[in-house]
Amino acid sequence: MALSVLVVDDSPMARKMLIKALPANWDANITQAGNGIEAMAAYRAGEFDLMFLDLTMPEMDGYQTLEAVRSEGLNCIVIVVSADIQPLAQERVLKLGAAAFIKKPVDMQKLEPILHQFGLLD
Amino acid sequence: MLTTDQKDALQEIANIGMGQAGEVIAKVLNEFVTLSIPRILILQPNLIAPALQRMVNSELVSAVRQAFHSSFRGEALVLFGLQRCADLADLMGYEDDIDHATEMEILLDISNILVGACLGGIAKQVGVDIGFSAPSLLADRVPIKEMMKVNDASWQHALLVEVNFQLEQRSFACHLVILMSEHELKKFAGELDRFLESL
Numbered sequence: 001m002a003l004s005v006l007v008v009d010d011s012p013m014a015r016k017m018l019i020k021a022l023p024a025n026w027d028a029n030i031t032q033a034g035n036g037i038e039a040m041a042a043y044r045a046g047e048f049d050l051m052f053l054d055l056t057m058p059e060m061d062g063y064q065t066l067e068a069v070r071s072e073g074l075n076c077i078v079i080v081v082s083a084d085i086q087p088l089a090q091e092r093v094l095k096l097g098a099a100a101f102i103k104k105p106v107d108m109q110k111l112e113p114i115l116h117q118f119g120l121l122d
Numbered sequence: 123m124l125t126t127d128q129k130d131a132l133q134e135i136a137n138i139g140m141g142q143a144g145e146v147i148a149k150v151l152n153e154f155v156t157l158s159i160p161r162i163l164i165l166q167p168n169l170i171a172p173a174l175q176r177m178v179n180s181e182l183v184s185a186v187r188q189a190f191h192s193s194f195r196g197e198a199l200v201l202f203g204l205q206r207c208a209d210l211a212d213l214m215g216y217e218d219d220i221d222h223a224t225e226m227e228i229l230l231d232i233s234n235i236l237v238g239a240c241l242g243g244i245a246k247q248v249g250v251d252i253g254f255s256a257p258s259l260l261a262d263r264v265p266i267k268e269m270m271k272v273n274d275a276s277w278q279h280a281l282l283v284e285v286n287f288q289l290e291q292r293s294f295a296c297h298l299v300i301l302m303s304e305h306e307l308k309k310f311a312g313e314l315d316r317f318l319e320s321l
Contacts, residue, residue: 010159011130011133011134011137012127012130013127013130013131013134013318013321014134014137016321017134017321020321056137056157056158056159057159058159082141083137083138083140083141083142083157084141084144084145084157085141085142085144085145086144086145086148086154086155087148088148088154089154103141104137104138104141105138105247
């Protein structure tokens, strides 16, 4: 069955860049959201296996979204995709329950092993 | 003057450049840097000073200027509000009494790091080379209006990209502003288009 994947970023271009970096033959249905509020609404409308999450966003940022994912107990793997590459930022999101951290711009070579690691890619 | 797509691209590219600058600054100062979402404004020259004033929220500012030259040219300013400078010496590991010259040297160093990482990151993403002039002190504790007088010949219609760096544990913050004239902005927009088409 195809994976359902949610891409959360306030920048349409950033979403496009990420989607372009996904494996070409990957069996996944992609949905997009512009901030944490939209992401949570999208999740409630239909669950997702995987969420790619930006950190700096208006309305509801990535940190707040991670907290919401945790407090609502969503069964969803979250990979943070961020321009903020400070080690402490990485440490914080991992503590908040993110499965992995990838820096922007997303490098396809680095993304694939992570997808493998979580059994999201054959 | 910029399409929605170009503006979005610039904001995202600036965001990545800023993330790289934030990481370098965090390493140098050993503090976590809180990054804002970059704000992009296109302003007429008479509106630049009031916009900067609102941004810095300080009567007097010190500012470092650095010109950049790529397939487009412009200048980057790093603005420091007055109350924000005091913590800096301590942060950089100096003994408590530093003289004025040393303080200015620190501002030049910090600015150089920020501008190089941020603009360098932007240039790298759109795939162009970029060079920088040496940083110079544009203003030393002067009202923003005065500061703009010194230099306004080169700033016509200006693109203002505002990036804020705030240290979590200290009262230090600074603002990076990229200024480009209308003519240079058009060239830069061309680079953004090429970048967008490559996606």
